[in-house]
Amino acid sequence: MGTSVALALNSALQVNRSRWKLLTKVAWRTAALVLLGIFIINPNYCKGPLSWDTLRIPGVLQRLGLSYGVVAVLELLCGKVYPESLALDNLWSPARDVLIYWPQWIFILLLECAWLCLTLLLPVPGCPQGYLGPGGIGDFGQFANCTGGAAGYIDRLVFGKNHIYQHPSCARLYKTTVPFDPENLLGLINSIVMTFLGLQAGKIFLIYKGQNKQIMLRFLFWSILLGVISAILTKCSKDHGFIPVNKNLWSISYVTTLSSFAYILLLLIYFMVDVKKHWTGAPFYFPGMNSILVYVGHEVFEHYFPFRWKMLNDRSHGEHLAQNLVATIIWVIISYVLYKKKIFWKI
Template sequence: ARMDEALLLVRNELPAQGLRVAARSGSCHQCLYQFLAFVPPSNGSLRKPAAVAVMVDTQHPLTLLLNGSVGDRELCKIQYHFGEFGNYSLVVKTLSTSTKTVSCDLVINEGPINSYLPILFAFLVYAGILAVLIVGRLFMKIDPVRNWVYKKLNPRETDRLINSELGSPNTTDSVSSDATPRLWSPASRQRLRSLDTFRGLSLIIMVFVNYGGGKYWFFKHESWNGKVQLRQFVFIMGTSVSLSLSSMLRWGSSKRKVLGKILWRSFLLILLGIIVVNPNYCLGPLSWDNLRIPGVLQRLGFTYLVVATLELLFTRAGAESETLETPYPALQDILPFWPQWIFILMLEVIWLCLTFLLPVPGCPRGYLGPGGIGDYGNYPNCTGGAAGYIDRLLLGEKHIYQHPSSSVIYQTMMPYDPEGILGTINTIFMAFLGLQAGKIILFYKDQHKQIMSRFLIWSIVMGIISAILTKCSKEEGFIPINKNLWSISYVTTMSCFAFILLLLIYYLVDVKRLWSGAPFFYPGMNSILVYIGHEVFENYFPFKWKMQDSQSHAEHLTQNLTATTLWVIISYLLYRRRIFWKI
């Protein structure tokens, strides 16, 4: 038996005709039925009816369609969600020979296993670890215990590490390279732990999903439309850009010098991305003919280049501390930057025009589907519509991702890259929304109610836009939520959750100080190292090992959680040693 499958025995007790059995997944929108098996007629012998065993998918509900071989007449249609490793029988027989009424009865021969128990067990384990840490923290508030521990752990270093103010991102770089005197007070250099916590949380979720997520379908990338995962790394990158540039300019760095840093960092991100997505694993020289060009770091690098340059062009040192004379004081963090908004809106107009107006050979204009067997098989080679066409035209089919997530359920044959050219426009839009969050933090510094209320307003606005674009539907909206396309609705929905999540973390970590941000704070401080490290060492021990049962969710979940936890521990140890990899 294989993971996420069940055994179905189709028994045909019809004496005169065979059965054609086909199935369609409930997650496959407007898909063709896929042939499973042909069951011959019983030839009048009910003692030994014809039977055929097939494996059926258990990840999503299935619709089984049974047609008779005589006249290809539909005999019955059954919708059922099979359980993993279950054993089922589907008995097809005639109830009445006069009316030719056929019954299809599904019988459970052996019950399925509960494949979600490993998730519950893992939750209890991590909850237990958290409880132990909380109890330990409470004990540390007892003077004799705290004094004894500090004596063992070198109290000066511990206090300095815990209470140090690390400054804004890249502050160290700008100070070391410029001779300008320090003008800021210590309070102004305090780093918001909530931002690193948010970044670390997004990163750890990304690492866990990339490692396989226990092979559970709901942790995997969606085949096409729907499902939003908490992966707002792009959003928080935009927030960090705002704070970082403000920090460097206030420390006296020239815009020309800052632009040089932006160009260099973007180049490094893109270069590292190309190296990471083209692993060699000692198999000999890598062929230029199959080099994949797009990728996560490449997209982050280009997005950073555009958003940071855009912010650098229209900002000036100390602008957030000035009192602006505007008829709309509530919009003082938006109106002065109207050229940026015009630029972003122009990018979105370009995305809309290319997506819905660009002629794609053999495909309808404005096609947003997965191709393959989707849309009743009418457009098998139209995966991604204009987005896929642009990548294949400009980059070449061999230089983009060859195994898109839509290939499993929709059986697409065309290569499609989820980090392609057209989707990068909306990635820039999402980073720009994150940039707006950073401006809110700067313009309303230490005004916690103002900051949180604006986060809430932005979240509501993004949610309303998403509801309009999607019609609150997975498939029937104007622009469905789609990570593969990075559609506008995907960006607004992700940003809706990002503003809310940032609000909650900001409140807990920086306002009320009820949570230190641990353990997510530590990978958030070393995000580039953790991301590149988890990609490079993905197939090496102790992040991966040979399993005793590769068809077990429990073993996959154990391996993936272990690998993810190791990166949290590594980032914590690096934090303790004050090692931070910045580019």
């Protein structure tokens, strides 16, 4: 998403579109994604009118919308239409894709400092400072009501316990009783950071356009750098580092790890598709043309046949894999038909 923001906004600004009009469009799109997200995660088809008292507020589309909004506004306020041309013999010219956007980097670093301070230093009643555990029976049941640490506490404080996810994945394993939302408000900070790392990939495409070797070298550099940061934060362990990889908390190590893999995958795909022309990107190209429609369709129909059926063993990874592969293939086919009929749903 961050990469597409860089490419789309640069194209719009090159044809002299007003930044204020683009900001209005970004604001509308952000609001639309947030409202659509709230709508699709609160279905109540068989239980009567939806109760506002239990309306879940955070969600995936909400997080995507807000991450997009912050990064797009940051790019419109601080970005450049044509990156400044720097002499190649300058000592700092190899880092020009970062240095000419230094205000954005300062903002993102300050944002990450805020996440670290809130996560590690915010006093949470009845919980140890900087707690990152699941609560429940974890840690021998010493911190049963501390699920999610500061992230869970902030959500319960801001939204109220009835407006966040009531059945977190940790409940089954750790017997937790406290509501916790995996799309928590504190995790939004690191979601913005990850989107910004995607924006950086887009800048590399723009600044080094036509220079395939330079583009791939920079993708490799970012992949290695982010991987090293992850190794330091986690001490190369599963859950014993300074900040372990944790998807529910969207820890910074989770973001750097995923981004490291994302950059190396982007490098490989760019090499296969753009440099060697061995692959066109199909069939994944087609869902990408209707990504919001496919996502919303999946959220609405995921519990219906043929996307899901009763499994013989619902704990079988093999059966879950087969079911998810079938659902993915069906959505790829649907998106292909929509593409052929030139039906595109955009927000």
